[in-house]
Ligand SMILES: Nc1ncnc2c1ncn2[C@@H]1O[C@H](COP(=O)(O)OP(=O)(O)O)[C@@H](O)[C@H]1O
């Protein structure tokens with residue numbers, strides 16, 4: 001199934017973005033420009049400490065560039081308002097997943113929909129659909145995050161990001177600490193989100209599984225973002 005054509009094309013652009021932490025001494029990003037569009041899976045690779053998480057934090061609207069700007073559909077995200085940008089456009093799956101420990105897997109996935117005013121019964125139906133798409137067993141629905149393996153938690157975190165319905169999905173090291181087979185499953189989930197669901201997906205990683213299937217591979221070296 002490919003319903004890309006039904007969705008409006010969305011774009012994300014970094015324009016001359018430089019970044020230095022307020023108390024940091026060096027520029028982590030130096031004049032980074034990049035263009036991303038919906039329906040595609042991108043990876044940003046780089047060594048530990050290269051600035052991958054920092055780059056993702058900026059794209060997520062959780063920090064502001066020291067200079068340069070980030071545009072979503074041609075509009076500056078700081079002008080649009082970062083809160084609105086995070087609510088309506090960019091969904092982030094952090095390296096630590098950030099599932100609510102006191103809620104079951106199903107409740108975690110239902111949560112963003114309930115916040116948006118979706119009825120509990122519809123939220124439950126949709127949450128089960130998303131959990132099915134990330135190939136999580138129905139019986140895991142009632143488990144709490146700590147009763148799930150790392151790979152299961154990661155898939156639950158993606159199901160929750162899908163429930164947000166945001167056009168942009170950003171993932172920080174989504175295959176870290178997973179066995180190779182599970183890492184490939186997570187990579188194919190990201191590929192499907194881009195190809196079948198028309199999302200704009202950016203994953204930062206220092207591992208091979210996602211880059212292998214990415215539409216475009218980018219590399220962060222000494223603060224400079226380069227194409228393959
Ligand atoms: N809050 C902070 N203040 C100052 N420096 C930081 C902060 N967070 C990260 N750094 C530094 O920024 C650099 C890039 O970090 P990070 O983006 O986490 O790299 P990566 O995700 O590629 O491993 C590192 O040198 C790190 O020490």
Ligand SMILES: [Mg+2]
Pocket residue numbers: 052053054172173
């Ligand atoms: Mg990192």
